[in-house]
Amino acid sequence: MTETIASTLTLNNGVAIPQLGFGVYQIPNDTVDGALQDAFAAGYRHIDTAAIYGNETGVGAGIARSGLPREELFVTTKLWNDKQGHDSTLKAFDRSLRQLGLDAIDLYLIHWPCPARGLFVETWKAMEELLAAGKIRAIGVSNFRVQDLETLLAETEVVPAVNQIELHPYLQQEELRAFHAEHGIATEAWSPLGRGAVLDDPVIARIAAAHGKSPAQVMIRWHLQLGNSVIPKSSTPARIAENADVFGFSLPDAEMAEIAALDRGLRTGPDPSTFGN
Ligand code: NDP
Numbered sequence: 001m002t003e004t005i006a007s008t009l010t011l012n013n014g015v016a017i018p019q020l021g022f023g024v025y026q027i028p029n030d031t032v033d034g035a036l037q038d039a040f041a042a043g044y045r046h047i048d049t050a051a052i053y054g055n056e057t058g059v060g061a062g063i064a065r066s067g068l069p070r071e072e073l074f075v076t077t078k079l080w081n082d083k084q085g086h087d088s089t090l091k092a093f094d095r096s097l098r099q100l101g102l103d104a105i106d107l108y109l110i111h112w113p114c115p116a117r118g119l120f121v122e123t124w125k126a127m128e129e130l131l132a133a134g135k136i137r138a139i140g141v142s143n144f145r146v147q148d149l150e151t152l153l154a155e156t157e158v159v160p161a162v163n164q165i166e167l168h169p170y171l172q173q174e175e176l177r178a179f180h181a182e183h184g185i186a187t188e189a190w191s192p193l194g195r196g197a198v199l200d201d202p203v204i205a206r207i208a209a210a211h212g213k214s215p216a217q218v219m220i221r222w223h224l225q226l227g228n229s230v231i232p233k234s235s236t237p238a239r240i241a242e243n244a245d246v247f248g249f250s251l252p253d254a255e256m257a258e259i260a261a262l263d264r265g266l267r268t269g270p271d272p273s274t275f276g277n
Contacts, residue, residue: 022035
């Protein structure tokens with residue numbers, strides 16, 4: 001079948017996730033509804049938000065206003081750091097569900113491991129209960145390091161469906177991607193454009209010019225070809241559409257290799273070893 005914006009990856013529990021999603025970090029609660037209508041018009045059906053983004057009610061309003069059937073949409077939200085722990089997770093989940101106006105969440109993630117707090121195993125067990133109760137279709141983590149994943153795998157039942165991590169051409173996360181592949185965990189790329197930091201790279205610019213595409217489109221294409229789920233954010237209608245128009249071309253192996261060579265271990269976001277501890 002031809003690859004389109006509706007193309008999905010199958011998670012380790014059989015749930016299908018549209019490979020390309022729309023990230024809404026830093027889109028204010030009162031404007032996210034409009035951004036979502038632009039995204040839906042461009043074909044996105046997968047939305048990535050989080051309790052800490054403060055826009056779950058706006059996302060819920062946008063979903064309701066779209067009139068799209070619920071089963072066509074894939075909605076991810078995340079548990080914030082100060083809500084880790086068994087009971088506080090159950091409570092925070094209920095609040096997210098209410099704010100979004102939904103009966104169930106497609107994917108619920110622990111936002112950061114906060115390893116020094118030592119609470120993510122207990123948190124995960126609460127998420128396993130919500131999964132068993134049918135309130136979540138898949139559970140996953142975000143910003144987990146290999147050692148955090150190893151702890152979860154050793155001490156809990158459900159293997160995370162997803163680890164959402166900072167990933168772009170300047171931070172390629174080879175070790176984590178290999179670990180994910182070995183354990184059936186899907187890799188989801190946040191800041192897939194490096195929050196703009198990689199958009200001016202001359203190699204990306206040359207490849208983009210050769211295809212008559214933009215640097216952002218080349219980077220999203222690179223993620224898709226690596227097999228990542230990818231959730232670029234934009235508040236600009238033309239860019240929202242541009243970032244969805246990535247299915248009519250492909251990068252040959254030589255260009256994939258050129259982009260692989262750009263890795264420089266550059267984080268644009270916090271370090272998961274220390275953040276939130
Ligand atoms: P991105 O890599 O998606 O970059 C977003 C920036 O790039 C914005 O400034 C946007 O500008 C600009 N941009 C988008 N498209 C284009 C384009 N075609 N051409 C030029 N510039 C463009 O960064 P984010 O950090 O927002 O990451 C994406 C999503 O990942 C978030 O929205 C969130 O859902 C998730 N995330 C998860 C985290 C986690 O800890 N789990 C952490 C951070 C993000 P403009 O909007 O003005 O168009």
